[in-house]
Amino acid sequence: MTYLIVAALAIALVAAGSELYSRTVNRKRLGPLVRGIEEMRRMATRDITRRPASPGDLAADVLPSYEAAAREVREQGLTLLGDLVELYPDGRSAGVTRWFVDGLRTTCGWFGVTRSREAGAITPAMLLFSESDSGEFFVTTRGGSRTSLAGPPFVHRTHLDWGEGLARVAERHRAEATPGSGGRSALRRVEQLDEAVALLGRLRESGARWRASQPPADLLEADVRSVLQERFSELGPLVMKLMSSGRTGTPVQPQSARPPNPHAGITVSTPHPNQLGVPPGPAADAKAFELARVWSSQGHQYYVLNVKPFDDPAVWGILALDVMKHAARAYQQLDGRSKEEAYKRILAGFTAEMQHPTEPL
Numbered sequence: 001m002t003y004l005i006v007a008a009l010a011i012a013l014v015a016a017g018s019e020l021y022s023r024t025v026n027r028k029r030l031g032p033l034v035r036g037i038e039e040m041r042r043m044a045t046r047d048i049t050r051r052p053a054s055p056g057d058l059a060a061d062v063l064p065s066y067e068a069a070a071r072e073v074r075e076q077g078l079t080l081l082g083d084l085v086e087l088y089p090d091g092r093s094a095g096v097t098r099w100f101v102d103g104l105r106t107t108c109g110w111f112g113v114t115r116s117r118e119a120g121a122i123t124p125a126m127l128l129f130s131e132s133d134s135g136e137f138f139v140t141t142r143g144g145s146r147t148s149l150a151g152p153p154f155v156h157r158t159h160l161d162w163g164e165g166l167a168r169v170a171e172r173h174r175a176e177a178t179p180g181s182g183g184r185s186a187l188r189r190v191e192q193l194d195e196a197v198a199l200l201g202r203l204r205e206s207g208a209r210w211r212a213s214q215p216p217a218d219l220l221e222a223d224v225r226s227v228l229q230e231r232f233s234e235l236g237p238l239v240m241k242l243m244s245s246g247r248t249g250t251p252v253q254p255q256s257a258r259p260p261n262p263h264a265g266i267t268v269s270t271p272h273p274n275q276l277g278v279p280p281g282p283a284a285d286a287k288a289f290e291l292a293r294v295w296s297s298q299g300h301q302y303y304v305l306n307v308k309p310f311d312d313p314a315v316w317g318i319l320a321l322d323v324m325k326h327a328a329r330a331y332q333q334l335d336g337r338s339k340e341e342a343y344k345r346i347l348a349g350f351t352a353e354m355q356h357p358t359e360p361l
């Protein structure tokens with residue numbers, strides 16, 4: 001994972017979340033939060049590019065922070081390994097990381113700073129990490145945001161505030177990663193900068209393989225839960241709906257300014273290879289009639305409804321609940337999950353849409 005970039009994103013997510021929690025939630029205000037989570041998920045498996053730092057890479061206003069961190073590292077008996085510039089995919093600098101290793105050569109880490117997008121405020125961040133011979137990873141973050149995606153069970157994370165001090169952070173990290181604690185195996189040694197970078201690379205690759213092995217829906221929910229924490233019950237269903245719909249790749253617009261569906265009101269009679277079949281009962285009944293069709297195409301949902309048979313619109317409320325119940329049974333037939341649990345998830349999405357509509361009436 002590209003930790004320095006993600007740290008900046010996490011801080012932005014906290015700011016976006018604070019705005020959401022203090023106001024009435026709607027789709028427009030959820031946009032920055034949703035896009036931030038999506039970007040964090042992309043970065044979780046994105047290749048990391050670094051280059052050696054040159055004197056001009058450190059801006060004058062952050063230089064004192066790096067010098068203070070270097071003094072603190074030396075005071076704790078750690079050894080500086082060098083500076084690297086972390087790069088965005090387009091080649092721009094994401095910031096400088098100053099790397100170090102402890103006296104036992106089993107814990108390495110880096111120091112860096114992030115800037116808020118609005119005010120440009122500087123926030124220090126430090127990462128310590130170790131790897132055991134058995135493939136477990138121990139990661140301790142100091143400062144920055146606690147916001148993170150879901151992680152695999154073999155990665156053990158601890159977060160401490162910046163004010164705790166490096167001595168306390170290093171002590172806590174060693175306690176978590178001590179060989180023999182909880183049956184843990186010995187830690188791998190790191191001597192040089194390239195070995196520290198390789199260790200972080202193995203951590204990232206292991207995490208990416210774990211993410212690829214998870215069912216997509218389960219991983220999405222786990223990520224959103226991890227980011228939202230206690231706010232998941234309030235915002236989680238709507239956030240997941242927006243992320244699943246694929247309608248958040250660009251800045252979210254107010255509903256009135258949303259591009260119209262170019263094919264609204266148009267139907268064609270040509271058979272489509274993906275259309276659903278006709279059930280046996282209606283197929284044998286010449287007087288049967290179709291009530292609804294729903295299609296999904298290129299981010300749009302298309303609805304064709306036949307409302308003429310029912311004078312009372314309340315019938316459509318009954319039909320909507322019937323569809324939900326049939327969907328719950330269909331999930332049970334599809335993969336064996338409990339139809340009751342599936343129905344609860346469907347109702348959660350229904351409730352989220354009722355409370356925070358993503359479509360105007």
